[in-house]
Amino acid sequence: MLEPMSLAAIAAVLSAVGAGMANEAGKWAWESAGGLVRRIVGQEVTAPAGPAELTAVAERIHEVVRTDPA
Structure with missing residues (x-):
């Protein structure tokens, strides 16, 4: 079960x-965040193109963080 506050x-x-x-700063920020997401979920993740993709990426991150003690 997902914890709504953590997922939010x-x-x-x-x-x-x-x-x-x-802008350039935003692109750099996504590269940094994308690298962190990639390390957390264990695979390349493209920048979410809309709300549904953003939710899917957030759910993947949340599941790994919730279940992986490392």
């Missing part, structure tokens, strides 16, 4: 990073 926090961070992708 992850989605909010990803959304904030994604909102700034139009």
Whole structure:
């Protein structure tokens, strides 16, 4: 079962990073966040293109963080 507050926090961070992708600083921020996401889920993850993709990425992160003690 997903914890709504934790999932919402992850989605909010990803959304904030994604909102700034139009400029160079935003692109750099997504590269940094994308690297962290890649390490957490164990595979390449493209920047979410919309709310549904953002939720899917947040759910993947949340599941790994919730179940992996490392």
